[in-house]
Amino acid sequence: MLVLVLLTTLSISSWFSLNEEKQRILKEINNRGSDITRFVSKSLAYSVVGYDYHTIDLLLKEIIFSDEVGYAKVVNNNGKVMSQTGTLIQDSSRMKLFNTDIKLDNDKLGRLTLGINTGLALQYIDSQRFKYLKREILITLIILFGEFFALSYIVIRPVRTISKSLSTTSDNNMANLIPIPSNDEFGQLAMQFNTLNQQLNDANRQLQSRVDSADQKLQQSFNELQAQQKELQQMSDKFLKLAITDDLTNLYNRRYFEEHLEKEISLTHRHGDTVSIILTDIDFFKAINDAHGHSLGDDVLKEIAAVLKKRIRKTDIVCRVGGEEFVIICKRANKNTAIEIAEMLRKTIQELIIPIADKTVRLTVSSGIATLTAENFKNYADKLYHLADIALYYSKENGRNAVTHYDDINKKQSA
Numbered sequence: 001m002l003v004l005v006l007l008t009t010l011s012i013s014s015w016f017s018l019n020e021e022k023q024r025i026l027k028e029i030n031n032r033g034s035d036i037t038r039f040v041s042k043s044l045a046y047s048v049v050g051y052d053y054h055t056i057d058l059l060l061k062e063i064i065f066s067d068e069v070g071y072a073k074v075v076n077n078n079g080k081v082m083s084q085t086g087t088l089i090q091d092s093s094r095m096k097l098f099n100t101d102i103k104l105d106n107d108k109l110g111r112l113t114l115g116i117n118t119g120l121a122l123q124y125i126d127s128q129r130f131k132y133l134k135r136e137i138l139i140t141l142i143i144l145f146g147e148f149f150a151l152s153y154i155v156i157r158p159v160r161t162i163s164k165s166l167s168t169t170s171d172n173n174m175a176n177l178i179p180i181p182s183n184d185e186f187g188q189l190a191m192q193f194n195t196l197n198q199q200l201n202d203a204n205r206q207l208q209s210r211v212d213s214a215d216q217k218l219q220q221s222f223n224e225l226q227a228q229q230k231e232l233q234q235m236s237d238k239f240l241k242l243a244i245t246d247d248l249t250n251l252y253n254r255r256y257f258e259e260h261l262e263k264e265i266s267l268t269h270r271h272g273d274t275v276s277i278i279l280t281d282i283d284f285f286k287a288i289n290d291a292h293g294h295s296l297g298d299d300v301l302k303e304i305a306a307v308l309k310k311r312i313r314k315t316d317i318v319c320r321v322g323g324e325e326f327v328i329i330c331k332r333a334n335k336n337t338a339i340e341i342a343e344m345l346r347k348t349i350q351e352l353i354i355p356i357a358d359k360t361v362r363l364t365v366s367s368g369i370a371t372l373t374a375e376n377f378k379n380y381a382d383k384l385y386h387l388a389d390i391a392l393y394y395s396k397e398n399g400r401n402a403v404t405h406y407d408d409i410n411k412k413q414s415a
Contacts (some may be wrong), residue, residue, distance in 0.1 A: 062086055070089065071089070071097075072113070093120075249302055268377060274374075312341065370385075394409050
């Protein structure tokens with residue numbers, strides 16, 4: 001009767017424990033799925049706005065590499081699937097879907113869908129159920145044996161003595177010696193155990209010493225490997241930065257500009273996006289070098305570079321392509337937007353006061369703009385930079401401190 005009551009109590013307790021564990025795991029899956037979806041959507045924003053399919057594919061494949069995420073899909077605002085990977089499981093008990101908008105500067109660019117696998121959680125619950133069952137069976141057997149041994153005082157007394165000795169360990173986590181309770185079979189068993197225990201303790205100390213030595217060498221090798229890996233990564237990052245960065249101004253260089261411009265032209269060809277480039281040159285910069293030296297001229301270039309980098313939009317890219325010549329790639333900027341950006345930069349630099357030696361100087365810049373659209377792609381694609389240079393030359397020849405769009409040159413000449 002006692003065994004039956006105990007089994008019933010254990011079964012009810014196990015059932016409640018499993019339900020609580022299941023609810024906790026499902027809640028954790030919901031929270032983690034929301035966090036992962038929100039983080040990934042932020043990471044994808046610049047790739048979506050730049051139609052960088054390759055980066056999106058790599059990121060999604062990296063996400064589903066773990067067993068946690070089994071499906072991922074990115075859709076742009078036009079409903080076009082930009083990337084999709086993994087296997088979509090319609091069974092909600094095996095996969096839970098999370099959706100969130102992909103935004104940049106509060107502008108919706110698309111939508112991300114992630115499928116979080118719940119199969120592992122269910123497998124865990126099943127394994128726990130089997131674990132609880134084994135525990136109940138074990139407890140029942142212990143009780144049955146306890147009732148059996150309780151019938152004999154002669155048996156239970158030495159068992160208690162031995163059990164008490166085995167339940168405590170010394171400071172080095174080794175079993176203590178068992179007191180010899182009698183001269184009968186239990187006494188002989190205790191003597192044999194003590195002999196074997198002493199041998200095991202000696203072997204354990206020797207083994208532990210070897211393990212500690214091996215762990216120390218392994219940890220030392222691991223630390224050295226980590227240091228080498230960190231050094232290699234730093235060198236790789238440094239070489240990459242040197243390859244695409246102008247040493248003086250820390251802006252991107254001509255090589256980066258030419259590579260990135262090709263990508264933007266390709267996007268215009270494939271998706272009809274509009275892109276503008278602003279070619280900016282410092283007026284009378286040679287006079288500054290002649291009057292104050294190249295060192296102070298370099299300081300002026302740094303000041304102008306800092307202004308350009310600070311005032312452009314987050315999606316724009318500014319590069320130094322010549323001595324005092326800078327170019328800005330304005331993504332999705334039409335003619336009017338590009339002119340507004342160039343005029344804003346011109347006015348900002350015009351009002352800038354730059355200290356040189358014991359004096360201060362004011363500078364002006366001239367800019368030329370060219371815009372590539374789906375309509376003028378065939379005529380402008382191969383010579384966009386050249387057209388901006390023509391517009392810059394027009395600004396220089398007509399008084400400097402001016403902004404000229406290539407499409408307006410004919411209008412200004414006829415006027």
